[in-house]
Every structure is written in structure tokens, then in C-alpha cells.
Amino acid sequence: MRPRVVIIGGGFGGVETFHRLHRLMHKRRGIDVTLIDQKNYFLFTPMLHELATGSIGRNHVTQPLREMIDCCHERFVRATAERIDLKRRVVVTDAGNYPYDYCVIAVGSRASDFGVPGVMEHALPLKTVNDCAAVRNHLVACFEAAARARSKTEREQRVHFVIVGGGATGVELAGQMGDLFRKEMRALYTAIPSDEVRITIVESGERVLQRHSEFVGTSAMRKLKELGVSIIVNTRVVKVEKNRVHLKNGDHIDACTIIWTSGVQSNADALLPHEDLDERGRVRVNEYLRMVDDEHVFALGDCAVIADTGMGVVPQTAQAAVAEAKGVAKNVRRLVRKKELVPYRHRVRGELVPIGNWFGIAELGPIRFTGRVAWLMRRGVFLLTMYSWPDRFRIALDWFLNTFSFRDTSEL
Template identity: 30%
Template sequence: MLHVKELTLNIPDTTKPRVVIIGGGFGGVNLAKNLSGKEFQVVMFDRQNYHGFWPLLYQVATAGLEPDAIAEPLRKMFDEEYEDFHFRQVKVTGVHPETKTVSTLVGDLPYDFLVIATGTKSNYFGNEQIKQYSFPLKQIPDALNLRSQLLQCFEQANMIKDPEVRQSLLNFVIVGGGPTGVELAGALAEMRKHVLPSDYPGMDFSRMNIYLVEGLDRVLPPMSPESSQTTKEYLEEVGINIKLNTLVESYDGKVVTFKGGEQIKTQTLIWAAGVSGAQIQGLPPEASDRGRYLVNTFNQIIGFPEIFAIGDIAFMKTEKYPRGHPGVAQPAIQQGKHLAKNLRHIIRREPLEPFEYFDKGSLAIIGRNRAVADLPKNKHLKGFIAWMAWLFVHVYYLIGFRNKLVVLTNWLYKFVTYENSTRLIIRPYIRKDDIAGQEFVRKQADLD
């Protein structure tokens, strides 16, 4: 196995302006795709070698889709058609504005223009215990861990003698009433009604409890009050226990404690309560606010005209969006395309164009025929029409024809059969401190 010191970035020298992009998400990909290789050398760094469609992560976690249905290899997306594009799967460790270089685990690289598109990471608000024991849902490995945990809970509940332990296996607490939490709760409710009773005919799934916990006074706080109320009604129809104005104080892997003292015994707490910017070392504290980089209307980080930030990591204050743009895919997509135009303006010594976000609306799905949509001009959809709109939008924005076909086929199959077809425990999830669980897995695999 190679040591890090034996590796090199191996980026060819160039006389063209070099654009270094950190992050292969919606912003970084759309920027790179709109930059001409004849004018720029484009270098992209990311710790993973694929671009993921994160709005569908919850379907991977609930066994509705396989992970490769929502991901596309970055190298496949940038084939020989993209001249002078270079991708390296490596972690960026810092940026150095004074020398205009980026540091990685395998070496440094000079840049002419640097674009930070690193997105967000889970925010545990300083609670290390919750960070250790809860299940985030930000990346594909998170979704696979959660899928294994859910399926293992059902398997163990089917064998356990102790009714109290069985109930803790069948209690699922989702913290965060935003789109991720709402859609995950709806997917679990559909599994409880249509899938699990046939898989485990001896179990009483009326005892399976799904709790959705939100610190504010309504679910889907980013969406309109009308959509929030409709969503709350939909969730109650499918049997979700909603706890509003409720904050989590602690979770030790067995019991979640809320502020006020209420407790729920559960072995699965899913953390969808908040995110913070995935910042990189090297820029001063005054360049950021609330964990995101402060940018002007050209996406330049304040004080650093040759360093840009786009997508969720960028905090662009405008009159219409005083708290920045919503943390969804569209701002990142639009900023990536717009920044490509402005970089061309810079090298041609032309005036820059300010970014203006076009809000195409927001969508959330709660289950079959249950969805809500906030559209421009204060229009709202709900029910079957909103559900169909959600299906169309999510298939449309998937990368690659194969992924679109796979996802659409899976959804059609599920619509007809009510089946979640990927209920496989490929790699058992066992916490590091669960010695008994580790021993059980070893015996199952005959490794002891």
C-alpha cells in the first residue's frame, strides 16, 4: 500500500488561468461544466469520486433505492469532451491566500482562481454525545449505515424476548422537521404499513413508533405556513408522532432526553436538525458568518477577490434574502453556472454581473399521493399533483440517463407492488462501544 508521501497531485503545468474547485456537488459540477477548457485549466478536488443527488438519500436509507442510483462518478461526468479538466480524489487541508495555493494531503497546488463549493456538514450544536450515538444523513455512507441499523432493529425485534428492549428497537426518533426529516418519516410510515408486516408476519407493527421532533412551532419551517399545515395533517394521517417546540438535550444510544425531562427509549435517533458550513482552514474568521463564507453579489468572498464560494457554503446577504439563499440545490446550480460567466468576464476584463437567484419553488413528499409544493407567485400545490411534480423534478435533476431510468423503474415497481426492493444488510452496523453486538456479528460470520 502506498504511503501519502509517495503520492503527488500530478497536475500538468499550464499557461491558462487555473481554476481550482473544492467540492463536486451541485455548485462545483455546474461551474466546471460551464467553463471552457480552451480558456481555463479546471482542477476539482473532492474526498469522494462521485457526485451525489442528496435529496434522495432518505430513499437509500429506507431501502427504496440503491446508492449507485443517486450517484454518478465524477470522472464519467467529465470525459474527453471537457478539455484540460483534472479531478483528484483527495482531502483539501487548507488554503493560503497570500501565496495563492491550496494544500492537500498529497501536496500543494497554485491557483489563479479558487472556488469553494464544499457544502455543509451536520451540526450537532456542540453536543458530542449526540454526535457519537445519532445517525446523520448527509452522505451515502450515512444512508447505508442507517439502512443497516433500521433493518437490524427489525430483525432483532423479531427475536428478542424482553418486551421493553423490543419496544426500544421499534421506537424511531427523527430530530429535525425540515424536508429530510419529513420525507424520512413518511418513508418509514409507508414501510410500516406496506412492507414490514409481510416480512415479519409474527410482529405487531402497530407498536412501531415514529417520532418527528422539531424545535420550532411547525414542520417544514422553510416552506409556507399553508404547506407546513398540510404536511402536519399528512404526517398525522400516516401515524407520525409529531413533537413541536421540543429540543433534544441528550442521547446515550439507548435513551433520548428532551429539555423538560421527557424521555423515550430508542436505539435509533436520526439527526436531521441542522447543518453548518464545511469550511476549510486558511481564511480569517471575519470572512465567515454562522459557519458560511460571506460573499458579495459576484460570489467573491469578502476581502478576497480571487476566492469565490458558491452553494450552501456561501452566505450572500441581499434585500430579498437577508439570511442568505435557501439551502437547496437550485442556488448552487445557478451560482455555478453564473460564476462560469463571471470568470470569463474577469479574464476578458469585462464588468461582472451580479447574481440574482430565481426561485423555482420548494417541494416535499410525505408518501404516496401526499406532497406539498410552494411555487413562484405564491402558488401552492398539495396531494397528487404536488406528488407528481416532486417525482418529475427529482428524476429530471438526476445526473445520467442510467440513473434516471433506474430510479423511475424503482418508483414504478414500488407504486405497483408497495415493495422496497433493496432490503439488504450488506454491512452490519455495530457501534464501536457495542461489544455484545460485535461478538454476535463475529459468530454470525464464523470469524471467532
């Protein structure tokens, strides 16, 4: 019987693993691969902040998984994995059981409140298409309410937006919001003085983009300040209430919008026993990206904790998930061919961070620069990493048109 590989998760890591193994399965008929996901589409998360702020539409960030997995559409199963029975080697889902010889866990992560009270009730996350719709609708509702406000105090509270977390998601979202407010909202809501509209980032570290280099972090801070974004550093949020954020130093910030981008919890925590996971629910893997205590299970992407000699732990990014998927697929192939496994080595290809429209920060090895070219490069890279040519054309066209027209400020 051909070895059966079950991949759980059709995100960056899962889809790349499927594509890499597909060649082997299809051409040589040496392996059976099944891809399981709880939704029927792939989500291009790096553009969620653009969807939330109206630069692009929903169909630009989603793509049906059956379309993406080449000719083997029937290899996709829409189901939620509930647990992995390591002894019987079976993935238990809400739509039946899937036995495997090798299982690849690529279930990503979800927003986590890290025990801060009130986050789930009063703050908005940004991880899914529905989150984007909620953020966009909320922004519009705040501007509408501010336009009707009777006092300056009420208006100021309505259009104060707090983003908790100064990582890439928080910073990129703040940049897009800054642009949206300065351009479209200023023109459409003339009753609201633009100096009353505020965005504040609260970051627990000493600067934003802590995972990036000093150059990237300080350049981002400078640009955000130019866009009118206030940044509070070295401050933890200890509690969130309706329209209020409490800080560790005893202060509080009043704002109608609180967006939580401060950290994630792995989705693997529902699938495996706790002893196989770290405190954030990530699967512990060895240098071959195999589970420490089970030779038949691999894990990668946001749901795995992967040691890296230079950086401590490999960062949770789409770029890393795709690179790890290549490593996992290579090792699964080697197992099937009874060859020795090769260790995974993480390499950083470079950083491209956009802040609003037409400004980017690039760090590509020793080459570092900021400005329009960096921004265009980041857009170019995203277009290339998209999985279909029609999507690339659609998005490129939208970006082009947006430079001459308004973003979409309608509710979703």
C-alpha cells in the same frame, strides 16, 4: 498563460460551475479548469432518504465524477483540500498543491451536533452513502430484535424511531419510513403489532419545514400524522444518550434509533481563517459571490453565507447551489474577459416536497396543491436534474417496479 480556475468540491455547486466553465475552456481555450474532490463520485443527496429506506440502490445516487465532466476527464483530481493559501494563491491538498488565479469553494457541509452532548456517539446522521447504509442496517436490526423481544415494553422500545429535526431531510425521511413500515415491514415482521411501531419527529420550532411556507409546513404535518408520525414541536434536544433523547423541558424519549437531521456545519471551516467565516463555518461572500476580503476566491452552496434581500440568507439547497454556480461561472468568465461583474440575485423557483409514496406538496408561485400530481412532479424534476440518461432510466424503472413490489429490506 491561460487563467487557472480551481474548483474545490464536486457536488451540486462544483459540478455545475465546472460544466459552465468547461464550454469556455474547451471551445475557446481561454481558461484552465481543475475540479478537486475528496471522493471520486458525485452524490445525489436529495435521494438519500430513499436509499436509506430501500426504494433505490446505491448506484442510483452516485455517479463517477470523471464520467460527468464531459470530455475533460483529466481535469479531475481526487484529493482532499487541506487549506487555501490566500497569499500565494494555492490550494493545498493531500495530493499536492494547485495554484490558481481564481478559486471556487464548493465543499458543502457536514452534520453538526451544535454542541449537544452525545449526538456524535449515539445518533445517526444522513449525509453520505455510508450514513444511509448505517441507517438501513440499523432499521433492519431493530425490527429483527423486536421480533425476538420477550415483552411488549422491550418490543416498543426497539421499534421507536426518533428523528431530531423537522427540516426537509427529517420530514422526507419520516415519510419514507412511515411507508416502509406500513407496507414491507408490516408484511415481513408479523410478530410485531403495527401499532407498536412509532416514528417521532422532535422539532425546536413551532412547526416542521420552517424554511417553507405555512401552507407547505401545515400540509406536511397533516400528512405525517396520517402516516402515524408523532411530531413534538417547540422542543429542543439537549442531550443524547444510548437509546435516550433528553428534551429541554425535562422529559425524555426512549428509542433504539435516534436519527439526527438537525443542522449542518460548513466544510470550508478547515480551509480558511476563522475571520473569513461565520459561526457555522460558512464563507462570507459579497453580492458577486466573491469572498469579502479576497477578489480571487468565490464560494457557493452549503459552504457560503449569501445574503438575500427577501429571505435573510439564501437556503442551503441543491437548487440554490446550482443557481449560485451559474452566477459564479458567469462572473469568472467576465473577469477573464475583463468585464464588470454582475450581482447574484436569488430567485425561488418553487417548492416540491414528497411525504412518503404518492403524496407531495407543491407551491409554485401562487399555485399550491397537494397529492399525487405534486409527488409525480417532484419525481419528474429529480429525473430531469440527474446528470445522465442511463441513471434517469434506471431510477424511473425502479420507481415504477417499486409500486408493484417490495422495497429492498436487505442490509447494505
